[in-house]
Amino acid sequence: MKKFTLLTLLALFFATFLSAQSESDQLIGVWEPSNGKARVKIEKIADKYYGKIVWLREPIDPVTNAPKVDKNNPDESMRAVPLKGYRMLKDFVFKGSGEWADGTIYDPENGSTYSCVIKLKDDNTLDIRGYVGVKALGRTDVWKRLGAKK
């Protein structure tokens, strides 16, 4: 009887652990912002979530005729970083209830970095809110998962 109780408790523990793990990993995948200009692959590195640009609608800079780079980066030494592969979402931590926070989002169009919180609205939709200082003073964009889950 004792052994049975112990096994049941262990099974419950692992089931809870796996369920929490799979919930946090729901963010992993390829997502498209509402403007459709890019596609961002979100992956997990060292227990946090990061998103990098894997596709650009217009990958070539019309001025230089070369692949686009991070020309607006405030650090001049990093302006040669290609936008394809650029990590624009950084350091997100899963907070439970479909929310990832403590991260930042980078806007390559103006070289600014904002605090950011991500909410999973449903399996295939994210609310990405970028803000400066206070969450209320920000802007939310809706991202759609590519290869939507059914």
Place this chain on the structure above:
Amino acid sequence: MKRFFQHTALFLLIFAAVSCGKVSTLEFKPAPVTLTAEGPLFEGSNTAQGVLMNAELEAMLAKGGYRGAAIKSARLVSAQIFTEADTLTLDNLSEITLQLAAPDVDMQKVAVLNPVPAGSKSAALQVAGEQEKIAKLLLQPALTLVADVNLKQDAEATLAVKCQLVFEINVKD
């Protein structure tokens, strides 16, 4: 009142003497870290990762009679990459961006190479001018090196890039 000022002045002098100890600069050159991305790989952005353990730094500091807490600041001064035999060569790569990451510290972009020079077996990356939290990253038990690599075309093979980093570390004596 006079005694109070005297004591305060003495306390400030002692505090200044203790907190403004001499700072020495050390070079930390850990063994090259292998960053791997398992094939098959596809054209465009791929990620190769490797881990640098803190033990090497601890050993170097201990040799000089220092502890981790003695580190005041640190910066990456050079990053060199070279490919291993039997994997993709640098000719397969168009650009590389190198970042450092750890669970308790924000990811830092530290170097870039754009374009990767053709026909070379090794190459030096351009190191970031603005670097933050490098000391904090180095003090983590494990530091993940993340290389975002753009491939020129699809490849069946695994990518294994060796990365030689050199840090400059300021420690308080």
